[in-house]
Amino acid sequence: MNDPHSDTSEGGCGCSGKPAVALGTPSCCSAFLAAQTTLADRRGHQHVKGDACCGSGDTAAEVGDKAKDLVCGMTVDPATTRHHAEHGRHAYHFCSAGCRTKFIANPQAYLGDTEPPKPNVTPGAIWTCPMHPHIRQDGPGTCPICGMALEPEEPSLDDAPNPELVDFPRRLWVAGVLTIPLLVVSMLAEMLGVHVVSATASPWVQFALTAPIVLWAGSPFFVRGWQSIRTRHLNMFTLIAIGVGAGFLYSLVATVAPGIFPTAFRTHGGMVPVYYEAAGVVVGLVLVGQVLELRARAATGRAIRALMDLAPKTACRLRPDGSEEEVPLADVAVGDRLRVHPGEALPVDGVVVEGRSSVDESMLTGEPAPIPKETGAAVTGGTVNGTGSLVMEAYAVGSDTMLARIVRMVAEAQRSRAPIQALADRVSGWFVPLVLLISAVTFLVWMLVGPEPRLGHALLNAIAVLVIACPCALGLATPMSIMVATGRGAHAGVLVKSAEALQAFEKVETLVIDKTGTLTEGKPKLVAIEVVNGADERELLALAAAVEAQSEHPLAHAIVTGASAKGLQLGRVEGFASQTGLGVSATVNGRQVVIGNAAQMRRVGANPVPIEALADRRRREGAGVMLVAIDSTLAGLIAVADPVRPSARDAIAALRREGLRVVMLTGDNVTTADAVARAVGGLDDVRADLRPEDKARIVAELKAKGARVAMAGDGINDAPALAAADVGLAMGTGTDVAIESAGMTLTRGDLSAIVRARRLAHATMRNIRQNLFFSFLFNGIGVPIAAGVLYPVAGILLSPMIAGAAMALSSFTVVLNALRLNGVKL
Structure with a gap:
């Protein structure tokens, strides 16, 4: 076979006598050979006279009634080529498997500027806010309450990553890199009298370092803060925007126009103090919390995608003449007859019409023993066929399958607001307006009856109120305790995914436990x-x-x-x-x-x-x-x-001493369930022969009766119940789906770790409440003093510098108190 790529004449692979080179790749010949495709692919890769291999550099996918291979540039017939791929709701066609593989690995390298990145939007899909689930709209956008990016309500394997998960870590890196020299310049001069730069240049250097942090890295918080004010839903972002904005604007005025400040507010060197470092540090800390929250939400998404991955992407459909054809799973319709070979996952729900085999249904029951199947037996999509070949007739496809229902249950149960965030929002609902009101009243009173210069005193005291009310301590109160608690928990065999799990577990009254892998070892x-x-x-x-x-x-x-x-x-x-x-x-x-x-x-x-x-x-x-x-x-x-865990009996007794009601749920039969219940003792209720939706339903029923419920499990079949519970506890020896669906993971597979998790939850929430009390105590004392209530009787004014020191002291107190969690006995 002659090499068609060596010809640069008309009808060859060249353009104007130059070798054709694919966009960002070697020549199509090199790409083709490197892919090591089959002989049939090689034959299909030959060019037809008159086709261009590289064209004019146009990367459009369509060329007339044919399509262009974006990797090598040759034109292909979509009707005959066997190599296709979808990206961004567009179909692309390729000459060989090698070109298709290269495109899938890095689509943007070949799309270039011809197709800007777009969210994958399914027609008719509903998008919702993770912080405000009642916000629902058609298509992507931002939440009108908090400004967060909306997410698809129905998860899909084609969903693009959350853009904030890409953007916020980049902002955090910039803030972190600039905050270090900012603290060096400001704190060394303030605390040790060491001037890295001259006193005159220091405010300008701090401004140069802080401006990118506040104006770029912190810009989403100002957008959300403004959004919350505009929609009258004041929240944590309102506090952050006002606190950071006040500190930054005050410092900017002190840098640009220091002459407007009276002598009393200057340092011994005659300089007006600035507080850029406070604004920069607050932005950095809030970004840390946001990135952690985004990653936790991404982990939830991975759990759902792992569930969806159980179903195969294609199915083997039988034609009327008995021959087989491989079709995409989306093309399977009710009534289709499908061949399932040994070792394959069943594509959809249906009934066996031919053959005998055994099917691994552990994804549904959590039990390891395969279930015999023969003609007339019901089978479920996502389960795995054993050694026999089956022909099944589909009776539930797409969103109607059992697996799709499990995915929906997990997604719906996990889409809820973090209780701790809701608590902070409720507090800020009255705190922010109160601070603004006090600041405004302070300004007016000093303008009317204050000493000269009235404007300077009014401005400084109003700003002092806002600076001391800067939510640095309030922002640290929860994340510092959570950070220390998660580290302490890790040493005790308890991995905490989110703060909401700790808060929920503190108030849990009923503990629901799966049998296999939780009370038992999960290994026959x-x-x-x-x-x-x-x-x-x-x-x-x-x-x-x-x-x-x-x-x-x-x-x-x-x-x-x-x-x-x-x-x-x-x-x-x-x-x-x-x-x-x-x-x-x-x-x-x-x-x-x-x-x-x-x-x-x-x-x-x-x-x-x-x-x-x-x-x-x-x-x-x-x-x-x-x-x-x-x-x-x-x-x-x-x-x-399946032996009962040695620690199970003592752990159940300890949990009952903690005031928990313990219920066992299992997909196993009643005889086995009763035997395990007798072995461990102390169970308040035992339910057997349950499927995943039954477990989730029982959890929902318990919650409907007013009980706060925790669920402990280790299998895919436990995922809906883990997500539906107030808090899910996954055994570290369990499946990835169970671990991702749970709020806590017991890494050692030790049931007594539930007791340690309970004690950790109590200690953490107590610590958070103490931190919130300390932060509000400082504000409660500092805000009136900053407003000048002591001036008429004692002549005392709280300058912004003292306000900043008080704010730093409140933060320091919060940090020290949070560190006490390291010594908590679990």
């Missing part, structure tokens, strides 16, 4: 071997383990592990077979070994009656029982169970 183990008819226990286990070593069943793994722990050698296996719904069989060292239920024993002529009483007793103890026949004679049984 061999617990008993019973023999009859003179069989040898070690021989029975060795033969059974040899057969089960050929199986993928989780309980089979427990048997093999148990045999290995006893040092048994496994024999040679021949003729392994799986009987769906019955068990397994094989020949081991010439002996016929059959494992399964009573029906399996009767099938091979082994009478199960002599061991049924022992089997029932083991089942009542919560074990899974497998009968074993050797050469058509009943030999005994093997019991496998």
